[in-house]
Amino acid sequence: xxxxxxxxxxxxxxxxxxxxxxxxIALLPATLWGIYVxxxxxxxxxxxxxxxxxxxxxxxxxxxxxxxINDYSAIVTGLLIGMNMPPQIPFYxxxxxxxxxxxxxxxxxxxxxxNWANPAIGGRIFVFFSFTSQMSAFSLPRTLMGSADVxxxxxxxxxxxxxxxxxATPLSVLKTGLSMGMTGDQYNLLNGRPVTDFASKIGExxxxxxxxxxxxxxxxxxxxxxxxxxxxxxxxxxxxYKGIIAWRIPVCFIGSFGILAWIFGGVPYxxxxxxxxxxxxxxxxxxxxxxxxxxxxxxxxxxxxxxEIIFAIGCGFFTFLLRYFGSLxxxxxxxxxxxxxxxxxxxxxxxxKKFGFVKPEKKAKEAK
Amino acid sequence: MLKSATFSRGGVHPADKKNLAKDKSIVRLPxxxxxxxxxxxxxGAPAKALKAKGDTVSKGELIGQASSFISADVHSPVDGVVxxxxxxxxxxxxxxxxxxxxxxxEQTNPFTEIYDxxxxxxxEIQALIKSMGIVGMGGATFPxxxxxxxxxxxxxxxxxxNGAECEPYLTCDYRLMLEKADEVLEGIMVAAKAVExxxxxxxVELNKKDAIEHLEERAKALGYPIIIQxxxxxYPQGDEKQLLKACINREIPSGKLPLDIGAVVCNLGTTFAIxxxxxxxxxxxxxxxxxxxxxxxxxxxxxxxxxTKFSELINFAGGTKDDLSELVSGGPMMGFGVSDDxxxxxxxxxGLLALPLTIDDSKSFPCVSCGKCVQHxxxxxxxxxxxxxIKHGKYQEAMNEYSLMDCKECGCCAYTxxxxxxxxxxxxxxxxxxRKK
Numbered sequence: 001x002x003x004x005x006x007x008x009x010x011x012x013x014x015x016x017x018x019x020x021x022x023x024x025i026a027l028l029p030a031t032l033w034g035i036y037v038x039x040x041x042x043x044x045x046x047x048x049x050x051x052x053x054x055x056x057x058x059x060x061x062x063x064x065x066x067x068x069i070n071d072y073s074a075i076v077t078g079l080l081i082g083m084n085m086p087p088q089i090p091f092y093x094x095x096x097x098x099x100x101x102x103x104x105x106x107x108x109x110x111x112x113x114x115n116w117a118n119p120a121i122g123g124r125i126f127v128f129f130s131f132t133s134q135m136s137a138f139s140l141p142r143t144l145m146g147s148a149d150v151x152x153x154x155x156x157x158x159x160x161x162x163x164x165x166x167x168a169t170p171l172s173v174l175k176t177g178l179s180m181g182m183t184g185d186q187y188n189l190l191n192g193r194p195v196t197d198f199a200s201k202i203g204e205x206x207x208x209x210x211x212x213x214x215x216x217x218x219x220x221x222x223x224x225x226x227x228x229x230x231x232x233x234x235x236x237x238x239x240x241y242k243g244i245i246a247w248r249i250p251v252c253f254i255g256s257f258g259i260l261a262w263i264f265g266g267v268p269y270x271x272x273x274x275x276x277x278x279x280x281x282x283x284x285x286x287x288x289x290x291x292x293x294x295x296x297x298x299x300x301x302x303x304x305x306x307x308e309i310i311f312a313i314g315c316g317f318f319t320f321l322l323r324y325f326g327s328l329x330x331x332x333x334x335x336x337x338x339x340x341x342x343x344x345x346x347x348x349x350x351x352x353k354k355f356g357f358v359k360p361e362k363k364a365k366e367a368k
Numbered sequence: 369m370l371k372s373a374t375f376s377r378g379g380v381h382p383a384d385k386k387n388l389a390k391d392k393s394i395v396r397l398p399x400x401x402x403x404x405x406x407x408x409x410x411x412g413a414p415a416k417a418l419k420a421k422g423d424t425v426s427k428g429e430l431i432g433q434a435s436s437f438i439s440a441d442v443h444s445p446v447d448g449v450v451x452x453x454x455x456x457x458x459x460x461x462x463x464x465x466x467x468x469x470x471x472x473x474e475q476t477n478p479f480t481e482i483y484d485x486x487x488x489x490x491x492e493i494q495a496l497i498k499s500m501g502i503v504g505m506g507g508a509t510f511p512x513x514x515x516x517x518x519x520x521x522x523x524x525x526x527x528x529x530n531g532a533e534c535e536p537y538l539t540c541d542y543r544l545m546l547e548k549a550d551e552v553l554e555g556i557m558v559a560a561k562a563v564e565x566x567x568x569x570x571x572v573e574l575n576k577k578d579a580i581e582h583l584e585e586r587a588k589a590l591g592y593p594i595i596i597q598x599x600x601x602x603y604p605q606g607d608e609k610q611l612l613k614a615c616i617n618r619e620i621p622s623g624k625l626p627l628d629i630g631a632v633v634c635n636l637g638t639t640f641a642i643x644x645x646x647x648x649x650x651x652x653x654x655x656x657x658x659x660x661x662x663x664x665x666x667x668x669x670x671x672x673x674x675x676t677k678f679s680e681l682i683n684f685a686g687g688t689k690d691d692l693s694e695l696v697s698g699g700p701m702m703g704f705g706v707s708d709d710x711x712x713x714x715x716x717x718x719g720l721l722a723l724p725l726t727i728d729d730s731k732s733f734p735c736v737s738c739g740k741c742v743q744h745x746x747x748x749x750x751x752x753x754x755x756x757x758i759k760h761g762k763y764q765e766a767m768n769e770y771s772l773m774d775c776k777e778c779g780c781c782a783y784t785x786x787x788x789x790x791x792x793x794x795x796x797x798x799x800x801x802x803r804k805k
Contacts, residue, residue: 002695003725004705006793008779009696010382010536010726014740014786016733071733113734113787246743303739303752354748354771355377355609356619 016112019244019298020072026235027079027293033231034224037141038087042224046082049094053078056102066111073112077101080120083225083289084333086138088166093131097123117340118297121333128333138221140167144194144214167194167221170211170284175329183270186277187211212279220284229283236292245296248305249312253291256316258282261324268324287319290332300340307343307350314339369581372574374600375613378746380780382603382701384575385536389660389667394543396671397684399471403445403675404456404712405431408464410503411510412438417465423450428478428651431467434498440511440715441501443651445673447472459697459704459711466712469675478650485558485646493562493646500645501715502652506530506606506635507698509716512642515632516562525630527565528615529556529639531572531579532599532606535699538719540656541636543669545572545579548640549586555643556634557592563632568594570636571615573601603701604778608633610746622774637718652715659685661721663692672713679709681720693725700726701779733787741781741791747774751781755794763802772798 035043057074061067068074081097101123106115128135145165168176170190177189187209195210196219203210214220218228226232239245258278265276281287295301295315302311315335322331408414415432425431425444432442448469456466485493498513518524533541544552560568572580580598587594597615599605609620611633618629626633634642637656644650653674660667665686672681678695682688695706698719706720713720741751750770757766766772775795782791 002707003693004707005694005727006705006790006796007696007700007702007777008783008792009694009700009703009705009721009723010783011788012380012382012784014784015728015731015788016736016786017731019786111734113736298736298738301737301739303737303742303750305739305743308739352742352745352748352750354622354774355613355746356621356624356774357748358621 014243017071019242020076022239022242022244023076023293024072024079026238027076027083027225029235030218030225030228030231030289031079031083033218033228034083034087034226037143037218037227038139038224039142041089042087044091045085045087045089045094045224046079048091049082049085049098050075050078052095053081053098053102056099060103060107064107064111068112071112074102077106077119077123080225080294081123084120084124084223084286086135086222087224088137088139089134093127093134096130097127100126113299115299116344117337118294118300121294121337121340124333125337136172138167138169138172138223140165140194140221141219141227143196143219144221169221169329170215170280171323171329178268186266186269187280209277209280212283215280215283222284223286223289226286226289229288232288232292239292239296245292246305246308248308249296249301249315250291252309252312253295253315253319254282254287256313257287257319258316260316260320264320265324281323285323285330286332290319290336291315294333295336295339300343302343302346302350304347304350304352306352307346310346310350311339311343314342369584369598370596372598372600373614373617374602375605375610375746377748378744378780379602379604379610380744380783381601382536382783384601385660386539386542386575388537388662389539389658389669390542392539392543392667392669394547394656394669394671397673397676397680399446399475399673400676400680401471402451402677403448403469403471403673404466404677405442405444405469405675406456406458406464406466406712406714407432407442408458408462409442409501409509409674409715410440411508412436412440414464415439415442417453417467419450419467421450421453424448425450425467425469427476428653430651434511438511438514440503440513441499441651443501443653444469445653445675447475456712457708458714459706459717461704466675479644479648481649482647483649485561488561490562490564493558496645496649497562497642500641500649500651502638502641502645503715504635505637505641505655505715505718507702507716507718509714512634512638515634516559518563518627518632522627523630524563524565524627524632525567526616526632527556527560527563527568528611528626528631528633529559529568529570529636530606530608530611530633531570531576531583531636532611533576533636534573534601534603534606535701535703535719537660537721538658538699539660540658540669540718542576542579544637544640544656545576545583549582550590551643552636552640553583553587553590553592553594554647555639555641556594558642558646559634559639565632568592569597569615570594571597571599571605571611573599573605575601604746604776604780607746607776607778609776622771655713655715655717657681657713657717658719660719661696661723663689663722663724665689674715674717675712677710677712678706678720681713682709682722688722689724691724692722694723696721696723701783702777727788729788731788735787735789738786740784740786744780744784746778746780747771747776749775751775751791751795754798755789755791758794758798763798766798767802772802775799
């Protein structure tokens with residue numbers, strides 16, 4: 001039978017469900033790395049997050065009689081929540097986060113496309129402020145556990161191999177140091193923390209702090225999916241190549257944060273302007289995961305290119321404020337949430353320059 | 369070859385699919401037994417039928433007279449007899465009177481006498497273009513005589529010939545450039561005589577590199593001052609606004625005409641019709657049509673008289689395959705879906721496509737605000753917002769605050785929309801309902 005449809009009669013390669021699958025593929029390398037370095041508990045956390053997000057989506061579909069499992073967006077939300085969890089988290093916390101994300105943040109506002117905040121961010125923030133101590137307890141990755149430094153400081157004999165060592169993230173070390181009134185070179189605060197031999201060598205050759213090198217490659221304490229900046233960037237390049245995200249948000253987000261960190265980052269430590277460290281703050285914490293995968297969420301970000309840039313710079317600005325002047329070491333997810341709130345306003349006032357737009361001539365001239 | 373150019377904002381890159389019919393030389397369709405010649409071959413008021421049932425018509429005879437300023441004459445493509453006059457729906461959805469002509473078995477062969485257009489004045493050539501019923505053959509079918517009547521005091525700096533052919537599948541203009549380069553170039557010179565431009569530019573997309581080189585070589589050999597401008601492949605470059613931006617880097621202000629920025633745009637297929645009109649005084653009653661698509665057995669470029677039923681074209685191209693899902697008149701981005709294969713061709717029919725199922729309707733999702741429609745809109749509009757307003761019946765707001773009328777339905781937004789939202793359909797509806805109020 002012949003169909004009759006309105007033009008266009010062909011369609012581009014992207015569809016919403018396919019894009020979600022691509023996002024999942026792009027997130028997998030960083031997730032797998034996290035599971036590798038943090039072990040079985042990380043795997044369980046990720047699986048529990050995804051399963052509970054999908055279950056929430058399914059149950060709510062039964063309530064509203066609208067089945068939306070087939071767009072894969074629940075898997076993306078669940079995966080992002082899993083990646084945003086510390087590896088040794090009790091399993092009920094990601095379950096709560098996923099249910100909150102899908103049910104409260106997404107479903108109550110009308111489901112896919114209608115939510116004003118990124119569901120994964122909403123879920124993470126909900127459990128972060130409900131279970132702050134569990135959400136702030138991190139463990140060292142496998143790659144740092146072999147470090148002689150750790151073994152000797154922990155006082156273990158060679159034949160006892162524990163499952164995990166608790167360890168602070170670089171950002172929380174800096175924050176704690178700051179709250180204790182330490183000043184001077186920020187990296188001095190990290191001295192004595194474990195570092196891989198590989199990073200020491202590379203750091204020496206390139207003249208970079210080895211902690212930044214470790215953070216780039218993923219040998220650092222942190223949430224499951226956020227530790228490897230390298231793999232997150234590779235995932236982002238894949239999405240860029242597939243046309244799912246544009247360069248504007250990640251580049252402007254990280255760029256504006258980096259510039260602010262460079263200019264003002266030294267100030268809280270008693271140093272002058274233009275003395276802040278850049279590489280470590282950029283590569284550690286949730287910045288890469290947030291800037292590449294969560295601030296680029298289609299639904300909750302502006303639709304115009306100029307709006308995207310404003311949104312991203314806002315994210316960078318708030319991340320900087322929260323990280324350097326707030327009481328918590330992390331600020332990426334709160335910054336994105338704040339800018340999610342601004343998105344409808346940005347979209348209302350930032351318009352695109354139309355083709356053939358001519359500025360209306362000033363009336364004063366006509367009067368003459 | 370000159371450095372290639374393109375327009376700056378938006379646009380998409382669909383696969384051009386021109387390989388299907390690219391190498392098929394233009395062949396003449398054997399005359400069908402019956403033609404259905406609509407009086408609405410063009411943009412504007414339909415022509416007034418001059419023949420009644422039972423009248424005989426001869427090839428090239430005037431059978432429909434332009435009924436207002438924006439209208440065009442219609443001529444009989446064959447020797448034959450009018451058997452019926454009835455309302456016929458065209459692929460575009462327009463309904464108008466049409467003469468059903470039974471084609472005589474014996475056909476005369478007029479239009480062999482050669483006229484010297486070079487000795488004619490500007491006014492004489494303009495009158496000739498009008499009386500030969502020439503309209504823009506890129507699809508919009510705007511009467512060429514109206515376009516070429518330059519108001520006093522207006523100066524034409526550029527005559528831009530549109531050889532972009534940016535719609536996928538279509539190869540009719542490409543074949544003309546290759547096979548009838550001299551004729552096309554002469555037709556351009558006739559058009560130049562009518563509008564007296566300072567510069568003449570032909571814009572051709574780079575997927576037709578051999579055509580660019582061939583035209584350049586022939587223009588040089590014939591000594592015509594015609595510049596061939598290569599264009600980077602990007603849809604909708606064949607739209608006059610994007611074409612002018614690419615070729616002369618000027619933007620037509622909203623609601624204005626090319627003439628307001630000193631340019632006249634003419635389709636390349638039209639220049640061939642102008643050539644035949646000037647040289648042989650042959651009216652526009654036949655044209656090259658590309659028959660293509662994955663579901664046609666033998667893609668072809670054919671010369672067919674206007675009023676040929678689509679079924680005749682399909683049969684001539686070896687029929688359709690079993691996976692046929694859709695018939696399209698024109699290109700796949702802006703063409704019209706055809707419900708009935710008895711629909712006749714008109715002067716603007718550039719292609720007939722038989723397409724397999726290309727769009728998966730199950731992939732329909734709510735708008736996820738990805739902004740792809742905004743980023744790909746060549747006019748700088750916000751399709752997502754316009755569509756939402758139209759959905760809620762706020763047509764006036766869509767028109768006044770979001771410039772709905774600047775939308776030309778090129779389809780870039782719907783092409784990229786990952787949620788498969790029927791944006792163009794919404795805009796067509798919104799314009800219609802908004803105008804009524």
